[in-house]
Amino acid sequence: MSYVGPEFEHPQPRRPRRGPLTVAVAALVPGALLGWLVYEAVGGAGGDGGASQATVRTSATATSSAPADDARNTGSSTPTLASPTSSAPAASGPLKGKVVVIDPGHNPGNFQHTTEINRKVNIGTNSKECDTTGTSTNSGYTEAQFTLDVSHRLEALLEKQGATVKLTHDGNSPAWGPCVDQRAQIGNKAHADAAISIHADGSATGNRGFHVILPGSVHAGAADTRPIVASSADLGAHIAGYFVRVTGSAPSNYVGNGTGIVTRTDLGGLNLSTVPKVFIECGNMRDSKDAALLTSGAWRQKAAQGISEGIVSFLHGS
Template sequence: MSYVGPDFDAPEPRRRRRGPLTVVVAALVPAALLGWLVYEAVADSGGGSADGAPTTRSAGTAPSAAPGSPASPAGGADNAEQPDASSTARAGSKPLAGKVVVVDPGHNPGNVHHTAEINRKVDIGTNSKECDTTGTSTNSGYTEAQFTLDVARRLRTLLEQQGATVKFTQDGDRSWGPCVDERARIGNEAHADAAISIHADGAAQGDRGFHVILPASVHKGAADTRRIVGPSRDLGERVAGDFVRVTGSAPSNYVGDGTGLVVRSDLGGLNLSTVPKVFIECGNMRDTKDAAQLTSGSWRQKAAQGISEGIVSFLRG
């Protein structure tokens, strides 16, 4: 699958074969439609949380942060928007049953208070690098670590609705970190079918758009990405394509030559991964126009939806 940007043509729908069950299926359609309408009427009576995340959560999932807390920006009218689960999930099908997805919310809100710990060097195969960083922020102070946790939690809800088992590298439940080598190890030990690290960039004003980072072919020290380069590119292309379609965002105008795809060999989270994995920089927090999107609850829901649909497409083949 090749990713060609926001103006790509949608694929032609497949022609369905007709068989002896066609008449029977046609007869069942009105009943199925009636059942779906009843389900929708019941489902629509429920409510959502103020920041746009659904109120129903899986066991063991941390509750949504209150407005003004480290995991949530100041609330706005758009933060009350309800997430849109896919029609497949609403119909009760679980296409990702048995699949494991590791979601890595980049950085940690507490990193800023643990500079000695996060500045410690760790081996990433090609060289040594800092354990982690504090991340960036918008000019108004909304941090990357807040953003990544919010999008990751929304993404978890959507993937779990599809039947996936979702594991986090951190969920605001530790004071700092984890280090980049541990983030990779969590995905490896979970034998993840797919892993994704959520980020936002800190480039110059005027630099706009998202990009997906793919692992380079690395074989040095503890790093060996040769087996995951191909499937990681497939995952990244699907995530990029669906991110464009759902959010309406354009690929980065400052890296990736307009493709929205970048290959790197200097990220420990990719170098040390043994499972298909990509990073996504959802936008530039230092650009005022991108920042307006990144601080919008309704846009973050779209970001999570686009990422989710890319992962679902990859795992279903």
């Protein structure tokens, strides 16, 4: 996600005071991060973040091409959300009966709908822009393209596990957005067992690695995250651990103090959620080394696999 704009203000690089929740999350993540440190020590990751040598569990490979960037104006001032994209009927599998909502960050059509996405919406604590355009690599590969590609791959992997999967949008439907409050509502109305918003960051060159964003405790206006803070932290810890293990990528070197975990209270998609939900910033699109990973279809498949395994582990309670 681009940190340009009020919805995505860059967190301050200060060391937060560690409360009980932070300690609890930290206790869940080190096992997987220890695997990363061992992997680094033996030279596995190298200069490319380890994407070419990381061990990946056997899985069917989902194919997904990047969407076109020329979504057309539907003439509507509000994106249509009556039918969020749903997967085919769930197959038999260990996740049969489970519902997962995937939220591909931004939308390729946002560039053509700046007036609409700049409209303010209430996120409980205050008002924010409906959405933003997101960031891109220096070569022009957009975050919206990246998030849709990874989301489609993740959808296919979860369907094979038997889950019912819903996407908040599919690039062309709706033609822009949805707004951040509506993205949360889709997961809430689906009574999702887990929800995840897929992003890539737009930080400074040299800032590398992934991080998972957890909802902080918010109780203001329409926002009340208190019932989902603990379960979301559990979901995020599982995803962070498996993301390291499968992709070989390091946790962020610029937020999260090396844990790959960040807690925020300024994101509408988290503040308004009533189901366990996290964001993942898969890497920094503005750094050339991270960008080389994010633009690789093989690495995006690993990213989807790591996220999928984290969600499966969370839903299994393991």
